[in-house]
Each structure stands twice: as C-alpha cells, then as structure tokens.
Amino acid sequence: xxxxxxxxxxxxxxxxxxxxxxxxxxxxxxxxxxxxxxxxxxxxxxxxxxxxxxxxxxxxxxxxxxxxxxxxxxxxxxxxxxxxxxxxxxxxxxxxxxxxxxxxxxxxxxxxxxxxxxxxxxxxxxxxx
Amino acid sequence: xxxxxxxxxxxxxxxxxxxxxxxxxxxxxxxxxxxxxxxxxxxxxxxxxxxxxxxxxxxxxxxxxxxxxxxxxxxxxxxxxxxxxxxxxxxxxxxxxxxxxxxxxxxxxxxxxxxxxxxxxxxxxxxxxxxxxxxxxxxxxxxxxxxxxxxxxxxxxxxxxxxxxxxxxxxxxxxxxxxxxxxxxxxxxxxxxxxxxxxxxxxxxxxxxxxxxxxxxxxxxxxxxxxxxxxxxxxxxxxxxxxxxxxxxxxxxxxxxxxxxxxxxxxxxxxxxxxxxxxxxxxxxxxxxxxxxxxxxxxxxxxxxxxxxxxxxxxxxxxxxxxxxxxxxxxxxxxxxxxxxxxxxxxxxxxxxxxxxxxxxxxxxxxxxxxxxxxxxxxxxxxxxxxxxxxxxxxxxxxxxxxxxxxxxxxxxxxxxxxxxxxxxxxxxxxxxxxxxxxxxxxxxxxxxxxxxxxxxxxxxxxxxx
Numbered sequence: 001x002x003x004x005x006x007x008x009x010x011x012x013x014x015x016x017x018x019x020x021x022x023x024x025x026x027x028x029x030x031x032x033x034x035x036x037x038x039x040x041x042x043x044x045x046x047x048x049x050x051x052x053x054x055x056x057x058x059x060x061x062x063x064x065x066x067x068x069x070x071x072x073x074x075x076x077x078x079x080x081x082x083x084x085x086x087x088x089x090x091x092x093x094x095x096x097x098x099x100x101x102x103x104x105x106x107x108x109x110x111x112x113x114x115x116x117x118x119x120x121x122x123x124x125x126x127x128x129x
Numbered sequence: 130x131x132x133x134x135x136x137x138x139x140x141x142x143x144x145x146x147x148x149x150x151x152x153x154x155x156x157x158x159x160x161x162x163x164x165x166x167x168x169x170x171x172x173x174x175x176x177x178x179x180x181x182x183x184x185x186x187x188x189x190x191x192x193x194x195x196x197x198x199x200x201x202x203x204x205x206x207x208x209x210x211x212x213x214x215x216x217x218x219x220x221x222x223x224x225x226x227x228x229x230x231x232x233x234x235x236x237x238x239x240x241x242x243x244x245x246x247x248x249x250x251x252x253x254x255x256x257x258x259x260x261x262x263x264x265x266x267x268x269x270x271x272x273x274x275x276x277x278x279x280x281x282x283x284x285x286x287x288x289x290x291x292x293x294x295x296x297x298x299x300x301x302x303x304x305x306x307x308x309x310x311x312x313x314x315x316x317x318x319x320x321x322x323x324x325x326x327x328x329x330x331x332x333x334x335x336x337x338x339x340x341x342x343x344x345x346x347x348x349x350x351x352x353x354x355x356x357x358x359x360x361x362x363x364x365x366x367x368x369x370x371x372x373x374x375x376x377x378x379x380x381x382x383x384x385x386x387x388x389x390x391x392x393x394x395x396x397x398x399x400x401x402x403x404x405x406x407x408x409x410x411x412x413x414x415x416x417x418x419x420x421x422x423x424x425x426x427x428x429x430x431x432x433x434x435x436x437x438x439x440x441x442x443x444x445x446x447x448x449x450x451x452x453x454x455x456x457x458x459x460x461x462x463x464x465x466x467x468x469x470x471x472x473x474x475x476x477x478x479x480x481x482x483x484x485x486x487x488x489x490x491x492x493x494x495x496x497x498x499x500x501x502x503x504x505x506x507x508x509x510x511x512x513x514x515x516x517x518x519x520x521x522x523x524x525x526x527x528x529x530x531x532x533x534x535x536x537x538x539x540x541x542x543x544x545x546x547x548x549x550x551x552x553x554x555x556x557x558x559x560x561x562x563x564x565x566x567x568x569x570x571x572x573x574x575x576x577x578x579x580x581x582x583x584x585x586x587x588x589x590x591x592x593x594x595x
Contacts (some may be wrong), residue, residue, distance in 0.1 A: 038517075039354055057350075061506060061517060 002028065003094050007110055008119035010069035012051075014094065015113060017104075022071050025098045026058070026089065029123055034060040037086045042078040042100060049073055049102060051109050056099060058089070071109045073102035132460060135250045137162065137242040137404065138270035140167020142446040143437030144226050146452030147447035148450050151233035158262050159235055160242035160252055166223050167272050168437075169445040169466050175222055176295040177315055179215040181193035181476050189480070195364050195515055205440065206323065208299055215295070223485065238262070244269065244405035247431030251405075264307070266431050266459040269411075269419060270452070271404055273397035273437035281307075281368050281393050287376055288368065288391045291316070301389040305378050307365055308395040311337035311475050314348060316392060318478040321355050321433050328358040328386050330378065335361055340536070341487040343502075347519055347538040348477050355478075399438045416440055423465040425455035433459055442471055470554040474543030479519050481544025485534035485553045486524050497527035501559065501582030503575045505539045507589040510570035516540040523549070525559035532559055541572055546575050550590060559583040 002008070006016045012030035016023045031037065041061040047054050053068035078100040081088060089097035114122060130582040132590045134150050136143045139161040147159045150430065164171045183206070190204045230237050240254035247267055252260045275290035285563025287294050291312050299503055300323045306313045309331035321327045329352070336352070336359060352359060364381040369389060371377060378386045401416050406413065413430035414420040418440030425433045433455040436448030450466065457464040472484040492500045501524075506517035525532050534547025552562050563580035578587040585593075 041350060041353065059518075063506065063510065064504065 002116050002120060006094070007070070007113035007115065008122075009068065009113055010122065011068040011070075013070050015070045016098075017107075017110065020107065021076065022073060022102045022104050023098050024055075024070060024100055024102060025093055026067060027119070028093050031090050031097070031128075034058060034065060034090075035062040036060055037089050040082045040086050040089065040099065042082065043075050045078065047075045047077050048105045049075060051106075051112075054074050058086075067099070069102070070113055071102060071104055072106050073104040075100055076103045077101040086087065087098055132266065133264035133266065134154070134158070134266050134456070134459060135242075135264040136268045136270055137244065137250060137437075138167060138436070139165045139226070139237070139402075140270060140272050140436060140448065141169045142270070142272070142448030142452045143167065143270035144229075145449040146270065146435065146456045147235050148229060148233055149453055149456045150460065151235050155454075155460060156264075157235045158238060158250075158264065159230065160238050160240065160250065160262075162239070162241040164223060165226050165230075165237065166219075167270075168274075170222050170226070170294050171219060172295055174445055175219055176215050177291075177312075177319070178476055179218045180211065180295065181315065181478075182212045183214065184319050185478065188212060188322055188516065192515070193259075195314070196398055208323075211323075212296070212298065212504075224514055225355065244409045244411070244432070247429060248407055266433065268425075268452070268455050268459065269406075269427070269432065269434040269446070270436045271400040271438045272448075273399050273443060275395040276398045278395070279395070280365060282370055284370075287370060287374075287389065288393065288560050290392070291394055294392050294394075295399075303328070303388040304390045305330060305376070305386045305388040306392045306394060307378070307568065308332075308393065309359065309361070310339070310394065310396070313392070313394040314352075314475065314477050316394065317352065317357050318355070321357050322478065326388075328362060328388065329360065330380060330386065331359070331361045332364050332367055333361070337477075337481065338518065340475070340481060340483055341522065341534070342489055343520075344481050344483060344521060344536050344538050347479075348475075348481060351479060351518060352475070360386070366480045385402075395440070397443060399437060399439060399440055401465055407566055412491050414440065423467075424455075424458045425451050425466060426458065431432065431459075441466075442468060444446075444471065444473060447471060456553060470550050472546050472550040474546065476543065479516070479537045479539045480542040481536075482542035482544070482549075484550045485532070487534060487536070488522075488524055491524060491533070496533070499525045499527050499530075499559065499583040500532060501525070501538070501579045501584070501587070503578035503587055503590065505575055506576070507587075508570070508572065508575055510572055510574070511540065513570065514540060521545070521579040523562070523576070523579040523583055525580075530558035530560055530583075531556050532562055533580075537576070539572070539575070545572060545576060546572065 006014045013026045041057040049069040051072045054066040056067040133156045240252040252539035309329045337345045366435040367379040369377045417435040435451035437443045454464045470504045475481040504510040504520040511517045522536040532552040559580045567577040583588045
C-alpha cells in the first residue's frame with residue numbers, strides 16, 4: 001500500500017516532493033491507528049513550521065493526535081476539502097487525503113526521512129513492541 | 130418587634146436576601162427600578178440559557194441523520210418564536226419571584242431607591258411620587274451594567290451590548306464580538322449556530338482567559354471548527370459606521386473586521402451612581418465598587434452591600450450567597466463569606482464547568498500538583514450520545530492528594546463540575562474521588578477517570594508508550 005515515490009517520517013507522516021514544495025500527509029498505518037477521523041486542525045497559510053514540531057492535530061473518534069511536521073518550511077496551501085470531509089484521510093491517505101503543502105526551507109532534511117522499505121521495516125518493529 | 134430591612138435591587142442578590150430575611154420574621158421592603166429579577170433574570174443568565182437551548186435544539190436537529198432520524202426538507206428556525214419562548218420563560222420566572230415576595234409579605238416598591246442613611250431610603254416611584262422608607266438595616270444590591278467605552282459608537286442597533294443582544298429581533302449576517310470572556314463566547318456560539326458569520330476580538334492572548342488554559346484551548350478549537358474567527362492579543366483602535374450598513378473595526382495589528390453588527394462584551398460596570406452613597410458616607414474602592422468586608426458590611430454600620438456592585442466575584446450565585454451572609458449579619462448573627470469554592474458554568478458549545486485551582490495558577494503559586502485528564506471520547510456514554518468532544522481534568526495537591534481544581538469541557542460540564550466542588554470543599558483526595566463508585570454508563574465517569582489519571586491509573590487510557 002505504501003507508495004514508492006514518497007519519504008516517510010517516524011511519526012507516521014509522509015512527504016511528496018516537487019521542486020521546493022513538499023506535500024504532507026499521514027500514512028495508512030496512522031489513519032488505521034486513529035480510526036474514523038472527525039476533524040483536522042490545519043494551520044493557517046504562511047505559518048512557519050519546524051521539522052519534528054507540531055503542525056496539525058487530528059481528532060478521531062478514538063483520540064486527538066498531534067501531527068509532527070516531517071520537514072521545515074512555510075505553509076503554502078492546505079487541503080480545504082478536509083474541513084467538510086475529514087474522512088477522506090481514512091479513505092485515501094496518500095492521495096486526496098493530503099493535509100498541506102509546505103515551501104521547504106531546508107531540503108537536506110529529506111535525508112533524515114525513511115524510504116518505503118525503511119518505513120515498512122520500522123513498522124514491523126513498532127507493531128512488535 | 131421584628132427588625133425592618135430595606136433592600137435596594139431585586140436581582141439574585143437582593144431577592145435571595147429578601148426571602149431569607151422574611152423567613153426569619155423580618156419586615157422586608159425591596160426596591161426595584163427596572164424589573165424584578167435584575168440582570169440575571171431579565172438580561173443575563175436566564176435569557177441567554179434559553180436562547181442557547183434553541184440553538185442546541187437547532188444543532189441537534191441538523192445532526193439528526195447521524196442518529197438515524199430522517200427529517201424531510203431543510204431544517205430552519207423562526208426567530209420570532211425563539212424570542213417569544215425566551216420572553217415567556219423570563220416572564221414566568223419574574224412572576225415566580227413576585228409571587229414569592231407576596232407569599233412572604235415582602236413589600237415590593239417599584240422605583241429608584243436613594244440611600245439617605247442606614248435608617249432611611251427615599252424612593253422616586255414610577256408615577257413620580259416619592260416615598261420614604263424607614264428601617265433598621267439596608268442592603269445595597271444594585272448590580273452592574275455592561276461596560277461602555279467611548280471608543281464604541283453605541284446605538285443599540287448596530288453597536289450593542291449584551292442587553293440588546295438578548296432581544297435582537299433578527300440575527301445579523303455578520304457580527305464582530307469584542308471581548309472573548311464568558312458573555313462574548315456564549316453569544317458567539319448562539320449567533321454562529323443561528324447562521325451569523327462571527328468574528329471575535331480579544332485583548333488578552335486567549336479566549337476565556339479566566340479559565341484553565343486547556344479549557345480555553347478546547348473552546349478555541351471548537352470555535353475554529355464552527356468557523357468562528359478569533360483575533361486574540363489585539364485591541365480595537367477605531368470603530369466606524371459606514372453608510373452602507375457595515376461597521377468597520379480597526380484592530381491594533383492593522384487588520385480590519387467588517388460586520389453588520391458589533392457586540393461589545395468587555396466587562397461590567399458597577400451601578401453606584403445616584404444611589405446616595407456619598408451622602409450616606411458609604412466608601413467606594415479603587416475600581417468604583419462599594420467596599421465591603423467578608424461580612425458584607427460597608428464603611429457605614431447598618432449598611433451592607435452584596436452582588437456585582439461590590440465587584441468581588443460577579444456571578445449570580447455569589448451574589449445570592451453574599452445576600453445570605455449579609456442578612457445573617459444584619460439580623461445580629463456572625464457570618465462571613467467564603468470565596469474558596471465557587472463553581473462556574475460557561476454555556477458555550479460544548480459547555481465548560483470549572484471550580485478551584487487552574488493549572489497555571491498552581492505554577493504561579495509554586496504549588497506542586499498532580500494533574501489527571503480524561504477525554505470524553507474515551508467514554509462509551511459520550512459515544513452513545515454522540516458528544517465526544519472535550520475532557521475532564523482534575524488537579525490535586527502532590528503532597529496531600531487533596532483535590533484542588535476540577536475543569537470540565539464537554540457535554541453537561543456545567544452540572545458535572547459540582548462533584549468537583551464537593552470534593553474540594555470537603556478536602557476529598559483524588560484517590561477517594563476516583564475510588565467512589567460512579568454509575569455506568571454516565572458522563573460522570575470522566576471525572577472519576579480523570580481523578581484516577583492523577584496517579585496514572587485510569588482504566589480507559591491506553592498504556593503510555595515508553
């Protein structure tokens with residue numbers, strides 16, 4: 001399920017890069033753990049985000065979870081469709097369930113992220129704990 | 130011979146004092162220059178809770194499909210009927226108080242009372258004639274009114290206070306609410322639910338700044354969900370009414386808010402003017418309030434003051450308790466007001482109920498505390514009801530384990546908080562609160578779990594990951 005063309009963060013978010021723009025979302029594992037998503041608290045456009053700091057909060061019927069930003073940058077765009085239909089994240093976490101697009105300030109941070117195979121190995125460790 | 134007591138003002142302070150005094154055989158005269166029941170009954174607590182009930186009914190109906198209920202067509206409302214219901218509820222309560230006065234032989238005089246001394250009050254009645262009432266003791270309970278700053282061009286139609294807000298005959302398409310305290314926040318949810326585009330402007334860094342920070346945060350989140358815009362940490366610099374029916378409010382950060390209406394809810398001013406305080410020698414405090422001690426005595430023996438006019442804690446239930454203390458002292462007893470445990474209820478959507486220490490206060494005062502939290506979405510009952518937002522929070526003393534504060538945001542929070550008030554006032558520990566059996570499935574289990582969580586022992590909280 002996990003796509004090849006993106007990089008993964010240990011906190012179960014993903015990044016798809018196009019030039020200096022980074023589209024961010026949460027992984028299939030994250031949406032499964034969360035359960036039915038009822039609300040996504042998205043930052044305002046132009047908010048500055050730091051890698052590993054809280055960027056968003058997702059409310060599901062089970063819990064409220066912070067989402068850490070995988071990279072640093074400035075919020076350029078947020079997914080407005082999620083306001084009325086947050087369940088899109090459950091249905092299509094890597095496609096229409098994208099959260100926002102950041103203009104990256106330090107693309108070298110991408111090197112700290114995991115590839116698909118690294119993430120899948122990581123998931124095995126997480127699930128075995 | 131029975132003592133004679135005159136009370137100026139018949140709000141929740143005055144009418145409670147009157148009834149308590151009459152119960153003990155006192156001859157009571159109560160003076161009211163507007164309507165019996167004061168602000169609480171006519172312009173405050175009761176009207177707003179009635180409007181909120183209509184807003185909640187609308188909201189439930191909109192969500193009816195979630196519960197398998199099918200409503201053909203669109204769900205709407207008739208504002209005239211909402212207002213009518215509010216007026217009927219208020220009228221019934223007012224009649225109820227008047228009837229209580231009659232049953233206890235409390236003489237009600239309608240007019241403006243001016244204090245002459247502890248023994249005499251002069252009243253200018255509604256028909257213009259004056260009446261002098263002699264008594265042994267006087268209690269001043271004249272209350273408060275919405276504070277107005279010259280900055281705002283009040284006209285009662287486009288730039289209004291809460292007094293007009295409870296009587297609006299139609300909901301504006303857009304409204305700017307200045308002041309995100311309890312009153313502003315309650316109106317924000319009422320208007321938003323009824324379809325208005327709501328923007329809030331607050332000088333302090335957060336909404337509901339008197340509450341625990343997490344409670345403010347939860348309400349701010351719910352406002353964001355409801356698409357209520359918030360400008361916090363900014364002041365209004367100028368307000369301009371334009372010819373096209375729009376009011377432009379310029380903020381201190383350079384932004385501008387345009388709206389059909391502006392509601393100013395920045396606080397309340399005490400009604401101390403033209404009631405004879407200076408002549409009678411009653412001293413005022415720094416903020417213009419009538420200065421009282423814990424016995425509700427003013428600087429003049431025989432004259433007491435209670436409620437909002439004393440500027441102590443401006444809540445109806447505090448006014449009522451101050452009334453009980455004042456009457457006990459006026460009749461020769463020895464009572465003192467205790468402000469240690471005062472629960473408060475905020476009727477936002479969801480509600481907030483709070484009592485005791487806030488977490489940031491514990492930090493400021495250097496009190497070592499344990500904090501327990503439990504989200505309503507961890508409770509089966511909340512899911513069954515379809516109301517899962519919010520949480521219960523218990524703050525206890527780290528050394529003694531005594532409960533110091535309870536803060537709840539969520540369904541029925543304003544009722545649930547009273548278990549916390551009882552815990553604090555009786556010196557109950559978090560362990561005792563958590564070990565008491567709470568019926569399942571009820572919302573009260575959230576308080577139990579939050580108390581258990583102060584020791585990391587809540588049942589419905591997953592094991593923390595290392």
